[in-house]
Amino acid sequence: MAIEPTDFAGAVPVDGYGPGFFRVADKIHHGPVLVRQGGAQGWGGLEDRAALLALAGQVDVLFIGMGAEIARPPSDLVAELESLGVMVEAMASPTAARTYNVTLSEGRRVACALLPV
Template sequence: MKLTPTQFGGAVAVDGYGPGFFRVGGQVMQGAVLVTASGGTAWGGLDDRAPLLALAGQVDVLFIGMGADVAHAPADLVAALREGGVAVESMASPTAARTYNVTLSEGRRVACALLPL
């Protein structure tokens, strides 16, 4: 699905998604991705915690897309991120991508970690 473009002031948005992929800043990325205002990178999923914990001090909110369904992120991961000052919202990946884009367009310090559909 292609997402509707908006103004991001040079920040990188999630442009679209489909089975097994996300399009970030115009580039198709297979599998799980971590997206910040500066770009998207491959992410190893919920067991790959180091890149998420490294967001402390850089972002205020992390949207975690749990794939096609709504699910909760692991409680210990959420606790570690909150301890580092990062609020966490878990939702389905399509919702997380859209919410990230809207919040990014407001100029807020956000990121999203998306598991594929």
């Protein structure tokens, strides 16, 4: 599914997604992806906590896309991120990608970690 483009003032939006992939800044990423202003990178999924913890001080909100359906991320991961000042919002990956794009377009310091649909 494609996501309508908007002016992100140099930020990196999620352009689209499909079974097993995400398109970010016109580049295809297979598997889980971590997206923040300045770029996207492959992500090791919920077991890759170091990549998420490294966002502390860089973002205020992290949208975690849990795949095709909404699910809860590990509560200890959420607690650790929030103790570092990163608010966590979990939702289905399509919703997380759209919410990230909208919030990013508002100029907020956000990131999204997306599990494939």
